[in-house]
Each structure stands twice: as C-alpha cells, then as structure tokens.
Amino acid sequence: MTVGADDTNSETAAAGQTRGARGAxxxxxxILSDLKIAAEEPPVTPxxxxxxxxxxVVDRLDERAFGFLLLMLALPCCLPFVYLLPQIVALPMLALAGQMAAGSHHPWLPKKLHDRDFSIPAFEGVIDRADKxxxxxxxxxxxxxxxxxSHLGSRIVGFLMLIPIVSILIPLPSTNTAPGIGIAVASLGLIERDGVLVILGLLFGFAWVFLLLFLGQEAISLIKAWLGMGA
Incomplete structure (x- = not known):
C-alpha cells in the first residue's frame, strides 16, 4: 500500500507533537545522552x-529545529553568574534568529559553527539546572x-529575537540572564506552537533590554552631573 504525502505529513506532525509533549x-x-554514548566509543580517557x-544536534532534530536549537543555546544564558559561555552561544543564536527572519525552513550553520565542539557533561548540567x-x-x-x-510569524519572531540576543553579547553583569529567559520561553513557544509563550518571552526580553537602556542613560546622566559639580 502506498502512503500518500498527506498521510506522511500527518505522521510527521503527530510525531512532532509527541516529541513536544515529552518536554523540550x-x-x-x-539527544545529549545518545551523543555521549557515541563519543565514548572508543572509550575516552578518565x-x-x-x-x-x-x-x-541539528542533524537529530525535527522540523522544529530552530526552536530546539535556540532553547539549547539560551539555557546557559538563563543562569546567573555564568560568564563567557553566554557570549559564545549568542553568536550562533544570532545566526539562527537571522535565518528565521530571512524565511529559512531549517537551520543552516557555517562549517566553523557546525563543527564546533562542546562539552556534553557541561551542557547536561546546564539542562538539569534549567529544567526545574x-x-x-x-x-x-x-x-x-x-x-x-506560522512561517510568516516565525520570520517576525526571528527579527524581534535579534534585539535581546544582542544584549546577551554585552559582557556585563545582568545583561544575559533576563534576555536568555525571554529567548528560552519564546523558543518553547515555537516548539509547542504556543503563540502566547512566544509573545510573553519576547515581551520579557524586550522589557529587560529597555530597562537596561533606561538605567544606563540615568547612570550616564548622574556621572555627568557629578563631574559637572566637581568642576
């Protein structure tokens, strides 16, 4: 019996919903457990x-790869007092959000990013800490x-994500946690097809960015006033 395209698409969609129901x-x-097992053959040294x-990771993801990848990369940014790693993962996040904005249906990574190694145990620890x-x-x-x-909506979402991701690139305290949480929530919304979560995540990320800009301007004004008084 020949399986029609509609049946295949329905099975793919159902499989995606099942995977989403298991929790992103x-x-x-x-996925990391499977990669860890593969990496230990032949056994690594202690x-x-x-x-x-x-x-x-990209090769093992389904049609929701943008959401899964953005979530995976955003998780280290959500945790406070984690430095350097958020700035590193923000670069591929920018590439992914830019591709979404351009209308890509599946992530493409430059060879340098595609072949970049990461520590599986370190990322497992990040996921365990963020899962709660x-x-x-x-x-x-x-x-x-x-x-x-939808495809058009995802393009708009990708464009809007660029702003909080740029904030993560700034190596200063408090510039990565809140935007990271916003991106993570929005990514969950993409995975679960939940537009409410996407909007809430973007609003949270934008609110923190605007707050930082406002506080930064206030701090600059205070410094200028202090220097003027000192003169």
Whole structure:
C-alpha cells in the first residue's frame, strides 16, 4: 500500500507533537545522552570529557529545529553568574534568529559553527539546572495563536529575537540572564506552537533590554552631573 504525502505529513506532525509533549528539555537530554554514548566509543580517557559537534544536534532534530536549537543555546544564558559561555552561544543564536527572519525552513550553520565542539557533561548540567525552571512553563503550554508560529510569524519572531540576543553579547553583569529567559520561553513557544509563550518571552526580553537602556542613560546622566559639580 502506498502512503500518500498527506498521510506522511500527518505522521510527521503527530510525531512532532509527541516529541513536544515529552518536554523540550527532556528531548535535548536524550539527544545529549545518545551523543555521549557515541563519543565514548572508543572509550575516552578518565581526564577527557566527551564532546560533540553542534551540527550533530541539528542533524537529530525535527522540523522544529530552530526552536530546539535556540532553547539549547539560551539555557546557559538563563543562569546567573555564568560568564563567557553566554557570549559564545549568542553568536550562533544570532545566526539562527537571522535565518528565521530571512524565511529559512531549517537551520543552516557555517562549517566553523557546525563543527564546533562542546562539552556534553557541561551542557547536561546546564539542562538539569534549567529544567526545574523551564519544566513548569512546559506544563502550561499548548497550541494557540498559531499565526504567531506560522512561517510568516516565525520570520517576525526571528527579527524581534535579534534585539535581546544582542544584549546577551554585552559582557556585563545582568545583561544575559533576563534576555536568555525571554529567548528560552519564546523558543518553547515555537516548539509547542504556543503563540502566547512566544509573545510573553519576547515581551520579557524586550522589557529587560529597555530597562537596561533606561538605567544606563540615568547612570550616564548622574556621572555627568557629578563631574559637572566637581568642576
């Protein structure tokens, strides 16, 4: 019996919904576990951490790869007192958001980023720490406001994501946690087809960026006033 294109598309969509229902962080954990097993064949030495290419994660993701990748990269940014790593992962995040804005249907990474190694245990630790915060958000997510996660909507979302991601690139305290949470929530919305989560995540990220800009201008004004008084 020949399976029609409509049946194949329905099965793919159903599989995607099943994977989403399992929880995005659980899916990422499973992918990292598989990559860890593969990296340990042949066995690594005790002082050698198993690593994987970022592209290996992309190759294992479904049609929601943009959402999964952005979530994976945003998680280290969500945690306070994590330095340098957020600025490193923000670069591929910019590339992904830019591709979304350009209308790409599937992520493409430059070879340098595709082949970039990352420590599997380090990322597993990040996911474990973030899961308790992300997990309760997933429990309330469901498909709604589907136009937000449509192809056109995703292009707009990708463009808007560029602003909080640029904030993460700034190596200053408090410039990565809130935008990272906003991107993570919006990414969960993309995965779960939940337009409400996407909007809430973007609003949260934008609010923090504007707050930083406002406080920065106030600080500059105070410094100028202080210098003027000193003169």
């Amino acid at each position: 962080t659980k899916i990422l954990s499973d 002082d050698q951490e198993p690593t994987a290419h970022l592209g290996a 915060y992300i997990g309760w958000v997933e429990r309330f997510s469901k498909p709604r406001l589907l136009f937000v996660t």
